[in-house]
Amino acid sequence: MSGQSLAEAAKRKSDVVMTAAKDAPAAVRSAAENPGKATQDFLHKPFVRGALPFVNGGLAGMVATTVIQPIDMIKVRLQLAGEGVKTGPKPTPLSVTRDILAQGKVMDLYTGLSAGLLRQAVYTTARLGLFDTFMNTLKARAEAKGNGIGFAERAGAGLTAGGLAAMISNPADLALIRMQSDGLKPAAERANYKSVIDALSRISKAEGVGALWSGAYPTVVRAMALNFGQLAFFSEAKSRLKDTSLSPRTQTLTASAVAGFFASFFSLPFDFVKTRLQKQTKGPNGELPYKGMVDCFKKVALEEGPLRFYRGFSTYYVRIAPHAMVTLIVADYLGFITK
Numbered sequence: 001m002s003g004q005s006l007a008e009a010a011k012r013k014s015d016v017v018m019t020a021a022k023d024a025p026a027a028v029r030s031a032a033e034n035p036g037k038a039t040q041d042f043l044h045k046p047f048v049r050g051a052l053p054f055v056n057g058g059l060a061g062m063v064a065t066t067v068i069q070p071i072d073m074i075k076v077r078l079q080l081a082g083e084g085v086k087t088g089p090k091p092t093p094l095s096v097t098r099d100i101l102a103q104g105k106v107m108d109l110y111t112g113l114s115a116g117l118l119r120q121a122v123y124t125t126a127r128l129g130l131f132d133t134f135m136n137t138l139k140a141r142a143e144a145k146g147n148g149i150g151f152a153e154r155a156g157a158g159l160t161a162g163g164l165a166a167m168i169s170n171p172a173d174l175a176l177i178r179m180q181s182d183g184l185k186p187a188a189e190r191a192n193y194k195s196v197i198d199a200l201s202r203i204s205k206a207e208g209v210g211a212l213w214s215g216a217y218p219t220v221v222r223a224m225a226l227n228f229g230q231l232a233f234f235s236e237a238k239s240r241l242k243d244t245s246l247s248p249r250t251q252t253l254t255a256s257a258v259a260g261f262f263a264s265f266f267s268l269p270f271d272f273v274k275t276r277l278q279k280q281t282k283g284p285n286g287e288l289p290y291k292g293m294v295d296c297f298k299k300v301a302l303e304e305g306p307l308r309f310y311r312g313f314s315t316y317y318v319r320i321a322p323h324a325m326v327t328l329i330v331a332d333y334l335g336f337i338t339k
Helices: 003-023 026-033 035-043 046-080 093-103 106-110 113-144 151-184 196-207 209-213 216-241 248-279 293-303 306-310 313-337
Strands: none
Touching (some): 046 093, 046 106, 046 113, 046 151, 093 106, 113 151, 113 196, 151 196, 151 209, 216 248, 216 293, 216 313, 293 306
């Protein structure tokens, strides 16, 4: 091909590109010329504004879960230690950690991470998304009447959001408990789940789909108690700290610590019972150790003592408070960059 032919081919190609560019929709050309404005326009579309609290909440929860997964693993093992025994050696977070490391590798502390991430993708997405949606609705109603949001409204939004989210995410929560407790069984009896999908599939095949909602009642009650303590007290604490000399970041950290304590205090007994119910499997006689939440509360109180419900409170708080801090800080940051 001659030089002139090459030049003509190049010109034709250039003409085609220019024609396509001229015919492109105005929105596409505008986005290419000003990507920042295009991004802002997209973020302010009504359906995106409605979805952002859910997306930001889910991402924040998954980041937080990745950070605190080892603490959650230790918390579950503490709750399952000494089941049915009132006396005997009292495990500590340090002794449980030492036992886990002695039996395997450091990464064993991340057993069930896939289930934990799936749970956050469902639970925290719904929990924070619903809470923000409820709060925005309540604020709009209150402002229309010339009033402000009170603690009762925050508590109601937290309780409702937590309960609905917990019911939706119970299968992932069940898989997480089964994966974390599997290592307590004799080697020959372990299920050795490969992933959360493997756990959900095998549990539903062996025990029925309904088994995926085992412990749903205490899970929902626990979530309502946790969200009442976490979201309601966080929102209330942040509101009270707003006019102080503390920086916004310090206000968020302080409010998270306060919320973590109350979330731990109100929810730990229900979390304890939830763990026991979700871990249980049928014995040789074909019966489950506990008939339900009330039966579990009764048997544990009689056989192991009432204080057993608060075993591992410090570990639970260390799990809840950082999780709340990381979740709320990441959610605040995501909310800031997408506002």
